[in-house]
Amino acid sequence: MTNIPAPVQIPFAAAEAVQRVQRTSRRVQQPQSSPDLVSLAVGEPNFDTPEQVRAAATAALAAGHTHYSPAQGEPVLREALAGRLSELTREPVSSADILITHGGTAGLAAAILGIVNPGDRVVVPDPTYSLYADLVSMAGGVLVPVPLAADLHWDLEALSSALDGAKLFVFCNPSNPTGIVHSRAELEALADLLAGTDTLVLTDEAYSDLVYTAEPFTSALQIEALEGRTIYCQTFSKSYAMTGWRVGYLWGPSSVIAAAARVHATFNGSVNTANQLAALTALETCGPDIERMHEAYTRRRALMLEGLAGIDGLHVGTPEGAFYLFPKYDASLSSEEMVAHLRKHGVAVRPGGEFGQYGEQHIRLSYAASEEAIVEGVKRIAAGMAALRATAAQ
Numbered sequence: 001m002t003n004i005p006a007p008v009q010i011p012f013a014a015a016e017a018v019q020r021v022q023r024t025s026r027r028v029q030q031p032q033s034s035p036d037l038v039s040l041a042v043g044e045p046n047f048d049t050p051e052q053v054r055a056a057a058t059a060a061l062a063a064g065h066t067h068y069s070p071a072q073g074e075p076v077l078r079e080a081l082a083g084r085l086s087e088l089t090r091e092p093v094s095s096a097d098i099l100i101t102h103g104g105t106a107g108l109a110a111a112i113l114g115i116v117n118p119g120d121r122v123v124v125p126d127p128t129y130s131l132y133a134d135l136v137s138m139a140g141g142v143l144v145p146v147p148l149a150a151d152l153h154w155d156l157e158a159l160s161s162a163l164d165g166a167k168l169f170v171f172c173n174p175s176n177p178t179g180i181v182h183s184r185a186e187l188e189a190l191a192d193l194l195a196g197t198d199t200l201v202l203t204d205e206a207y208s209d210l211v212y213t214a215e216p217f218t219s220a221l222q223i224e225a226l227e228g229r230t231i232y233c234q235t236f237s238k239s240y241a242m243t244g245w246r247v248g249y250l251w252g253p254s255s256v257i258a259a260a261a262r263v264h265a266t267f268n269g270s271v272n273t274a275n276q277l278a279a280l281t282a283l284e285t286c287g288p289d290i291e292r293m294h295e296a297y298t299r300r301r302a303l304m305l306e307g308l309a310g311i312d313g314l315h316v317g318t319p320e321g322a323f324y325l326f327p328k329y330d331a332s333l334s335s336e337e338m339v340a341h342l343r344k345h346g347v348a349v350r351p352g353g354e355f356g357q358y359g360e361q362h363i364r365l366s367y368a369a370s371e372e373a374i375v376e377g378v379k380r381i382a383a384g385m386a387a388l389r390a391t392a393a394q
């Protein structure tokens with residue numbers, strides 16, 4: 001019998017950058033779903049990608065677009081995007097400053113890792129999309145979370161002191177998780193706070209097509225006083241129901257985009273060629289699809305709001321965009337405990353604390369779910385809240 005030596009046990013600890021994220025991350029892994037659970041937890045359209053976009057990908061593959069794309073992205077897509085963004089900016093946007101990324105996620109990563117040095121202060125509203133904090137940790141930056149005002153809009157006074165000496169301010173508009181839309185006036189107030197400083201602004205406008213206010217959405221790109229310091233991050237995931245395709249993009253000052261492009265080329269390489277060509281079809285043809293989905297979200301939002309209004313102990317503000325509601329609850333449970341409690345009543349939602357410490361006492365509900373799921377899910381939330389009240393009254 002041959003003596004097979006045991007494999008060596010190499011001591012391993014994840015890189016410090018990974019450990020920093022592990023130590024600080026608030027992102028929670030969704031527990032396994034069960035068939036009887038109604039989910040209002042996911043941040044993903046329940047629509048399929050429009051047919052003509054899928055057909056465009058098939059056609060691109062059939063035509064032999066199976067090779068590497070240029071690292072910064074397909075020139076035709078970058079040209080088309082530059083044209084779109086030029087409708088928002090005063091000066092024409094150059095396609096040389098557009099970087100196609102693997103969804104918004106990789107766009108945010110390329111921007112933050114391209115900008116932030118160890119020790120740099122990065123200000124974020126709190127609560128906000130949880131990826132920003134993890135990327136700042138990975139870069140070794142210092143996260144400065146600024147609590148939102150009671151109406152979930154920015155607290156400008158608190159922002160003003162936090163922004164002093166900051167390298168970067170990152171926010172999403174419309175906001176995940178609050179559903180708030182920051183108005184032109186709010187963006188202009190931000191510009192005033194930053195006047196005369198070197199602070200950069202990263203605006204994540206993933207939900208910009210999903211706005212339900214009478215006032216049209218204002219992009220940070222339309223604010224003259226933010227010009228020169230703004231990096232714009234966008235994705236095809238939400239507007240076009242293309243979450244699985246992984247196409248997004250960045251635009252901003254040439255020097256910042258060059259830094260982000262370096263991160264992108266080093267970490268990822270170019271985005272799937274056929275998917276970029278399909279994204280071009282989405283950009284050029286999906287206006288009516290966006291409208292159709294917007295109408296559905298408008299109905300679903302009303303349905304959810306109407307259902308939640310009748311639940312004692314839940315306080316819902318006025319959501320203006322994305323597909324989220326962020327109610328505050330009256331109960332002495334942490335948001336994670338509240339999520340676990342509601343799960344026992346058959347409905348999955350997200351804990352507000354996942355999006356920042358000041359998100360506690362809130363839950364995030366998504367209405368990117370079917371009308372049946374919304375009606376049933378809200379019924380189960382009502383039952384869960386009633387059970388808590390009954391226990392408290394004992």
Ligand SMILES: Cc1ncc(COP(=O)(O)O)c(C=O)c1O
Pocket residue numbers: 043102103104105106129172175176204206235236237243247248
């Ligand atoms: C605010 C915000 N930005 C970016 C993303 C990332 O989107 P993508 O699927 O394009 O990576 C999400 C996804 O939930 C999001 O909510």
